[in-house]
Amino acid sequence: MTYYASVIVDVPAKQTDRAFDYEIPAKWHGFIQPGMRVNVPFGPRQIQGFVVEVKDNTTIPKTRPITSLIDIQPILTPELMRLADWLRDYTLCFTISAYQAMLPAALKAKYEKWLIATDLGGVPAELQPFFHASNRVKFEEMAGTSHFKTIKQLIEEDVLEVYYEVKDKLSKKTRRVMELQVSKEALLKAKEKISARAAAQHKLLDFFLETNTEKIDKKTLLEELQIGTSAIGALVKLGILKEKDEEIYRDPYENREFKKSQALSLTQQQQEAIIPILHSIEQHTHEAFVMFGVTGSGKTEVYMQAVDAVLKQGKEAIVLVPEIALTPQMVNRFKSRFGSDVAVMHSGLGMGEKYDEWRKIHRKEVKVVVGARSAIFAPFENVGIIIIDEEHETSYKQEDTPRYHARDIALERGRYHQCPVVLGSATPTLETFARASKGVYKLLTMDKRMSEQGMPSVEIVDMREELREGNRSMFSRSLLEKLQTRLERGEQSVLFLNKRGYSSFVMCRDCGYVVECPHCDISLTYHRSSNQMKCHYCGYEEPVRSTCPSCDSEHFRFFGTGTQKVEEELTKLLPHARVIRMDVDTTSRKGSHEKLLQQFGDRKADILLGTQMIAKGLDFPYVTLVGVLTADTMLNVPDFRSSEKTFQLLTQVSGRAGRHELAGEVVVQTYSPEHYSVELAGTHNYLDFYQKEMQIRKLHQYPPFYFLALVTVTHQELTKVVTVTEKITNFLNMQLSDEAVILGPVASPIARIKDRYRYQCIIKYKREPNLHEALKTVIEKYQTQMDQEKLAVHIDLNPYMLM
Ligand SMILES: Nc1ncnc2c1ncn2[C@@H]1O[C@H](COP(=O)(O)OP(=O)(O)OP(=O)(O)O)[C@@H](O)[C@H]1O
Ligand SMILES: [Zn+2]
Numbered sequence: 001m002t003y004y005a006s007v008i009v010d011v012p013a014k015q016t017d018r019a020f021d022y023e024i025p026a027k028w029h030g031f032i033q034p035g036m037r038v039n040v041p042f043g044p045r046q047i048q049g050f051v052v053e054v055k056d057n058t059t060i061p062k063t064r065p066i067t068s069l070i071d072i073q074p075i076l077t078p079e080l081m082r083l084a085d086w087l088r089d090y091t092l093c094f095t096i097s098a099y100q101a102m103l104p105a106a107l108k109a110k111y112e113k114w115l116i117a118t119d120l121g122g123v124p125a126e127l128q129p130f131f132h133a134s135n136r137v138k139f140e141e142m143a144g145t146s147h148f149k150t151i152k153q154l155i156e157e158d159v160l161e162v163y164y165e166v167k168d169k170l171s172k173k174t175r176r177v178m179e180l181q182v183s184k185e186a187l188l189k190a191k192e193k194i195s196a197r198a199a200a201q202h203k204l205l206d207f208f209l210e211t212n213t214e215k216i217d218k219k220t221l222l223e224e225l226q227i228g229t230s231a232i233g234a235l236v237k238l239g240i241l242k243e244k245d246e247e248i249y250r251d252p253y254e255n256r257e258f259k260k261s262q263a264l265s266l267t268q269q270q271q272e273a274i275i276p277i278l279h280s281i282e283q284h285t286h287e288a289f290v291m292f293g294v295t296g297s298g299k300t301e302v303y304m305q306a307v308d309a310v311l312k313q314g315k316e317a318i319v320l321v322p323e324i325a326l327t328p329q330m331v332n333r334f335k336s337r338f339g340s341d342v343a344v345m346h347s348g349l350g351m352g353e354k355y356d357e358w359r360k361i362h363r364k365e366v367k368v369v370v371g372a373r374s375a376i377f378a379p380f381e382n383v384g385i386i387i388i389d390e391e392h393e394t395s396y397k398q399e400d401t402p403r404y405h406a407r408d409i410a411l412e413r414g415r416y417h418q419c420p421v422v423l424g425s426a427t428p429t430l431e432t433f434a435r436a437s438k439g440v441y442k443l444l445t446m447d448k449r450m451s452e453q454g455m456p457s458v459e460i461v462d463m464r465e466e467l468r469e470g471n472r473s474m475f476s477r478s479l480l481e482k483l484q485t486r487l488e489r490g491e492q493s494v495l496f497l498n499k500r501g502y503s504s505f506v507m508c509r510d511c512g513y514v515v516e517c518p519h520c521d522i523s524l525t526y527h528r529s530s531n532q533m534k535c536h537y538c539g540y541e542e543p544v545r546s547t548c549p550s551c552d553s554e555h556f557r558f559f560g561t562g563t564q565k566v567e568e569e570l571t572k573l574l575p576h577a578r579v580i581r582m583d584v585d586t587t588s589r590k591g592s593h594e595k596l597l598q599q600f601g602d603r604k605a606d607i608l609l610g611t612q613m614i615a616k617g618l619d620f621p622y623v624t625l626v627g628v629l630t631a632d633t634m635l636n637v638p639d640f641r642s643s644e645k646t647f648q649l650l651t652q653v654s655g656r657a658g659r660h661e662l663a664g665e666v667v668v669q670t671y672s673p674e675h676y677s678v679e680l681a682g683t684h685n686y687l688d689f690y691q692k693e694m695q696i697r698k699l700h701q702y703p704p705f706y707f708l709a710l711v712t713v714t715h716q717e718l719t720k721v722v723t724v725t726e727k728i729t730n731f732l733n734m735q736l737s738d739e740a741v742i743l744g745p746v747a748s749p750i751a752r753i754k755d756r757y758r759y760q761c762i763i764k765y766k767r768e769p770n771l772h773e774a775l776k777t778v779i780e781k782y783q784t785q786m787d788q789e790k791l792a793v794h795i796d797l798n799p800y801m802l803m
């Protein structure tokens with residue numbers, strides 16, 4: 001019987017977005033399964049592919065065989081493969097892109113080709129030296145030699161085998177261990193048989209008899225017993241011990257001890273929130289919950305107790321946390337409660353470390369994963385709960401193909417596993433809260449803080465007023481005074497500088513000239529450490545100039561407030577304050593982020609100064625003051641969500657103050673004190689903000705009243721970009737109903753990146769059954785041009801970045 005494998009090849013293109021049939025060589029019958037990767041011939045090339053089906057017939061008259069195996073067990077579960085199909089239809093990506101998105105980067109790394117001698121004796125003498133007394137040689141080493149013909153022949157004769165090795169397999173760390181193969185009785189018997197003169201062997205036997213050790217590191221064993229390897233070899237020959245390589249995981253939390261934490265007894269509100277979740281867990285039903293709990297209301301404790309219930313059922317849990325909040329504090333909480341059952345996945349880990357964490361999940365060695373966005377694809381097969389903390393965070397949306405939102409994946413997986421999905425936040429997105437109001441999601445409210453003190457009081461300071469009264473500093477008088485009081489009382493403060501949508505750019509005070517990137521339509525950012533101007537989009541750099549290139553004025557200097565500058569001023573104003581600065585510069589080294597927070601937690605500093613990095617998830621008992629230096633920088637970004645983002649951020653930052661016994665205070669400095677998102681964040685009034693913002697969204701036809709789709713076209717030539725975008729817009733106009741609003745073609749807010757012009761068209765719609773088909777047609781139509789002329793057409797259904 002001949003068996004065939006349907007394979008999705010690694011060529012992300014329309015024409016190849018389907019399975020191709022390959023013959024399975026007899027030696028792999030019964031071995032190849034869906035979810036495994038193989039190398040297959042494709043035209044003149046060898047490429048990677050995913051097996052999606054194994055069958056005993058094909059309609060293809062002439063199939064070629066699979067060349068080699070990459071995996072020896074499936075790396076995608078049947079559920080994930082099904083999910084990939086859904087993802088393809090839902091985001092209009094290619095199946096292969098969906099598969100790739102589900103795997104850790106290490107598995108996508110380059111692989112190495114090896115020639116392996118299946119029979120070293122059969123290798124001719126002139127080739128022997130290449131093998132350096134092993135049975136393998138790198139293909140590249142041989143490829144350039146005159147022996148190529150011989151090699152080819154040897155491959156045909158099966159003396160040599162080609163083997164593709166994924167690079168990271170080499171970086172997998174192993175240790176040599178000795179494993180006991182027999183019972184204690186057998187050990188005693190061996191002691192009788194083995195000559196007394198073989199003292200080392202007796203030492204070994206005694207060791208295993210006395211210590212109950214089943215398995216031990218070889219090196220440790222040799223050192224411990226002070227014996228040579230020959231004794232071990234002798235016992236291996238007798239079948240008493242077995243020598244083998246065992247994987248060691250590079251556990252990033254290896255040297256840390258976690259004090260075991262016990263479940264706290266829940267408050268009334270926590271109790272009320274957890275009951276419906278536990279109900280859904282017990283009943284094995286899928287339900288989506290919105291846990292709307294103010295900052296410091298104890299959401300994490302509810303998550304952990306729900307996870308605990310799931311583990312007791314023998315099931316697994318996925319907990320998503322935004323990258324930025326994946327702080328040691330959050331990780332510690334889960335590690336302390338669930339110990340070695342937890343895998344942690346975030347971008348701070350090296351590729352190898354991430355791979356190790358993924359493998360623990362894949363091998364079912366852990367039951368809980370706490371991770372950033374991509375952890376939603378954890379290859380668990382028995383999921384009992386999915387939790388998304390800080391569900392409003394935009395980092396849950398992937399801005400690259402496949403352009404998915406982790407929330408949607410969570411809901412899809414929740415339906416598959418018939419388990420609850422919990423979306424937690426003090427400031428849910430309007431989309432989520434609107435669904436909760438309609439009863440699509442179940443709303444769980446926790447409006448009380450754990451601490452007696454309740455929500456911190458917020459003072460909004462008008463910085464224009466400060467300036468009018470002669471204060472030119474970046475600190476208002478009120479904030480400075482309050483900082484001083486904290487220093488006197490030995491309490492701590494957090495100072496937050498909103499960097500997003502804001503940068504330190506260089507501008508001429510006389511003519512207004514701003515230094516821009518020559519390749520992207522965006523201003524260059526000033527970097528003090530290197531005294532260079534840098535482009536954040538393409539990496540272009542140039543030295544800082546002292547005069548304006550446009551008018552020669554010397555009033556040419558940089559604007560914007562960097563954390564460094566704040567720190568300098570702070571040390572001038574409060575020379576005795578101990579300040580910890582947290583920004584990209586001070587946290588780029590591995591582990592430094594964590595070290596700084598630890599120092600602050602140990603009260604080795606009075607003030608923690610930082611950017612977005614410190615806005616979330618921090619829970620320090622002695623923080624009684626939070627200062628927001630510039631509350632409104634984000635309000636000026638051209639994005640319909642800017643008010644929502646400002647409200648969320650202000651609420652989250654304020655939430656760091658007064659979380660325990662001591663009462664908290666917040667000072668918000670702003671140039672737009674009358675803006676409703678600043679005002680309502682000041683009174684902790686989410687519901688009013690929600691109402692107000694909903695009216696505005698309705699008026700301007702934005703989500704959640706309308707859906708959005710964004711088509712972006714990029715190319716080196718402006719005329720090409722404009723014509724193509726125009727054609728696409730016209731086409732969509734014809735295909736869609738009159739209710740759809742099509743905006744465009746217009747230049748994208750960032751009109752050029754890396755010398756490529758960017759145009760876009762935005763579609764606002766309520767119900768457009770034709771939309772997906774129409775967009776697919778658009779991609780198909782431009783596929784050839786996309787391949788040949790490097791034209792790019794990106795489609796984002798439900799975009800979060802309109803830039
Ligand atoms: N039932 C409880 N009894 C006593 N303390 C609790 C209880 N639940 C939570 N806490 C404590 O209350 C504090 C605040 O809780 P937590 O950090 O979970 O709040 P949160 O809702 O996640 O806040 P945020 O949204 O700001 O991150 C923590 O120190 C936590 O240990
Ligand atoms: Zn000038």
Ligand SMILES: [Zn+2]
Pocket residue numbers: 517518519520535536537538539540754
């Ligand atoms: Zn640039």
